Amino acid sequence: MSKKPKAARPRRERKRAEKPEKKPVKPRRAPSKIAPPPPKPVEKVVEKEPEPTEHYLIAVRLDGSPNVRPREESTLNSLKMKTRFSAVILRDNPSARGMLQRVKDHVTWAEAKKEDLEVLLLNRARTVEGLGITDKFVKEKANLPGFRELLSRLYSGKFSLAKLWEMGVKPVFRLHPPRRGFPRSSKRPVADRGELGYRKDGIQELLDKMC
Numbered sequence: 001m002s003k004k005p006k007a008a009r010p011r012r013e014r015k016r017a018e019k020p021e022k023k024p025v026k027p028r029r030a031p032s033k034i035a036p037p038p039p040k041p042v043e044k045v046v047e048k049e050p051e052p053t054e055h056y057l058i059a060v061r062l063d064g065s066p067n068v069r070p071r072e073e074s075t076l077n078s079l080k081m082k083t084r085f086s087a088v089i090l091r092d093n094p095s096a097r098g099m100l101q102r103v104k105d106h107v108t109w110a111e112a113k114k115e116d117l118e119v120l121l122l123n124r125a126r127t128v129e130g131l132g133i134t135d136k137f138v139k140e141k142a143n144l145p146g147f148r149e150l151l152s153r154l155y156s157g158k159f160s161l162a163k164l165w166e167m168g169v170k171p172v173f174r175l176h177p178p179r180r181g182f183p184r185s186s187k188r189p190v191a192d193r194g195e196l197g198y199r200k201d202g203i204q205e206l207l208d209k210m211c
Helices: 072-076 096-102 114-124 135-142 148-154 160-164 204-210
Strands: 056-061 084-092 107-111 173-174 185-189 195-197
Touching: 056 096, 056 114, 056 204, 084 096, 084 114, 096 204, 114 148, 114 173, 114 185, 114 204
Parallel strands: 107 195, 185 195
Antiparallel strands: 056 084, 056 107, 084 173
């Protein structure tokens, strides 16, 4: 017997996977211009006060007349420091420093800062009439706006000490005894825990107690 041929199976049609629809391509944006960085804030330039062309010393006599040698007494008289607790403003030069060094056992001194001049002139300066320095006095005698302008000009060297005395300001300043006394001995030098001689750290503390 002959075998019957097998019937051919129908081919299965493979379903093609549907490709996803392509999304529309967005047109590329032109590169934006890079914005410049914001300008830096302009720093305010603080005008510094010009360096003074004239320098001064402030000296204060701390003892009285007894036990003062004639040579030292003569030097103190030349400096116009004839009495105890008298103060003077001197031009800073070798001559003035030499005289102060000669009487170092009776006086104390230091370089004058602007604040020191202000305290001394504002509180203890006296005119020939016995009055203090006022804006009105400065306007009349020096033709300046007021005391502040006088102080700035004096410190910068634009207004000399000689002109200040010519205005009628007395060159000697009478101070009162220091409030609550001296913190250290008034018979020893500053280098030996005293009050006499050159003050490297300035004289403002002493003036605040005596003005």
